[in-house]
Amino acid sequence: MLPYGKQTIDQTDIDAVVAAVSSTMLTTGPLVKQFEHEFASATGCDHAVTLSNGTAALHAAMDAVGLREGDEVIVPAITFVATANAVLYCGGTPVFADVCPDTLLIDVADVERKITDRTKAIIAVDYAGQPCDYDRLRNLADRFGLQLISDACHSLGGSYHDRSVGSLADMTCFSFHPVKQITTCEGGMVTTNDSMIAERIRRFRCHGIDATAAARQVRNTHRYDMQSLGFNYRLSDLQCALGISQLRKLDAFVERRQAINRRYHETLTGVEFVTLLNQHTQRSSGCHLVVMKWDHRASGCDRDSLYHHLKQNKIGVNVHYRPVYQNSYYVEHFGPNVSCPNADAAYEQILSLPVFPLMTDQQVDFVCEQIIAFAKQQTQKFTSEYQLSEAA
Numbered sequence: 477m478l479p480y481g482k483q484t485i486d487q488t489d490i491d492a493v494v495a496a497v498s499s500t501m502l503t504t505g506p507l508v509k510q511f512e513h514e515f516a517s518a519t520g521c522d523h524a525v526t527l528s529n530g531t532a533a534l535h536a537a538m539d540a541v542g543l544r545e546g547d548e549v550i551v552p553a554i555t556f557v558a559t560a561n562a563v564l565y566c567g568g569t570p571v572f573a574d575v576c577p578d579t580l581l582i583d584v585a586d587v588e589r590k591i592t593d594r595t596k597a598i599i600a601v602d603y604a605g606q607p608c609d610y611d612r613l614r615n616l617a618d619r620f621g622l623q624l625i626s627d628a629c630h631s632l633g634g635s636y637h638d639r640s641v642g643s644l645a646d647m648t649c650f651s652f653h654p655v656k657q658i659t660t661c662e663g664g665m666v667t668t669n670d671s672m673i674a675e676r677i678r679r680f681r682c683h684g685i686d687a688t689a690a691a692r693q694v695r696n697t698h699r700y701d702m703q704s705l706g707f708n709y710r711l712s713d714l715q716c717a718l719g720i721s722q723l724r725k726l727d728a729f730v731e732r733r734q735a736i737n738r739r740y741h742e743t744l745t746g747v748e749f750v751t752l753l754n755q756h757t758q759r760s761s762g763c764h765l766v767v768m769k770w771d772h773r774a775s776g777c778d779r780d781s782l783y784h785h786l787k788q789n790k791i792g793v794n795v796h797y798r799p800v801y802q803n804s805y806y807v808e809h810f811g812p813n814v815s816c817p818n819a820d821a822a823y824e825q826i827l828s829l830p831v832f833p834l835m836t837d838q839q840v841d842f843v844c845e846q847i848i849a850f851a852k853q854q855t856q857k858f859t860s861e862y863q864l865s866e867a868a
């Protein structure tokens with residue numbers, strides 16, 4: 477089975493992890509600081525704080541916003557559930573904004589319509605890897621006094637008007653799950669230019685206490701103080717060793733993803749019933765996903781039939797994502813009437829195609845051939861059904 481995404485691990489990664497596991501500090505050691513330092517400079521921001529995964533990064537960002545019960549945070553309807561869940565963890569209420577049909581990025585005009593006097597923040601998700609419209613979002617956030625958070629779990633290595641993802645919002649959250657641009661197995665990061673926020677997140681990831689075991693050792697004291705409620709969301713030195721090694725290959729990984737994305741666009745553009753997402757000029761995508769839309773109305777055949785056809789041909793396709801509010805938990809807690817028309821319509825049509833740096837051009841061509849063959853079958857079926865009905 478051709479997976480829809482997978483990690484690229486080479487001997488330098490293995491050597492880095494082996495060296496780290498033989499060192500004296502397996503966690504909260506020097507490799508954590510080194511990874512944070514190198515990540516901050518790669519993304520053009522002042523501070524980077526490692527966390528145990530992207531969900532923990534979003535949770536830490538929501539804590540740093542200072543959410544209270546009843547506060548609202550605007551999130552896009554189409555995203556992984558973790559984006560909205562992070563708001564709930566802090567007692568806030570996620571309010572869903574619709575997405576633009578051509579990119580599935582948050583619709584800034586709908587964000588503005590959803591702002592109330594309880595709104596505290598906006599989480600913009602760089603869906604599939606393309607950065608959102610950060611100039612318009614910044615303007616909106618400043619006008620209404622809101623925090624702007626970027627969920628960049630898809631977009632590491634991307635840029636917006638030549639500014640790197642990681643430096644486009646008040647806080648930016650990343651994930652290093654194996655299907656992402658770089659991996660630490662599980663892992664996450666928050667970047668920010670605000671030193672107070674960075675400090676708060678460091679405390680949050682270590683139980684809310686003011687001094688880690690390593691810091692107490694340096695200061696020659698056993699004393700610490702728990703100043704706020706925190707969690708154990710630390711990333712180990714072993715994982716950071718892998719992260720440092722992977723980060724050095726980020727540009728090459730993203731270039732290959734972009735080349736695969738271009739090949740899909742070149743081959744599938746103009747194929748009946750198939751549309752690929754629109755890519756804005758002045759924005760460079762991290763290309764975590766390549767998403768196509770299948771026109772189920774015109775073809776008379778639903779997206780799931782194409783999904784099963786590709787799966788039968790050993791192509792690992794996926795659907796990202798069902799609108800969050802359609803999940804049972806959200807229906808139970810927010811009622812069945814939450815709806816964003818573009819997101820609902822897109823969900824019937826979207827399919828994520830395989831993309832990962834080790835994927836060959838031949839594999840991309842094979843996926844395209846299967847989609848084209850399926851589209852032709854639907855046209856032929858439609859034509860013969862039409863002829864039959866004419867004859868009758």
Ligand SMILES: Cc1ncc(COP(=O)(O)O)c(C=O)c1O
Pocket residue numbers: 529530531532534555556558559601627629630650651652653663664
């Ligand atoms: C948009 C988005 N946000 C958040 C997350 C959560 O990241 P993690 O799996 O590292 O917790 C993901 C993970 O896939 C994601 O795609």
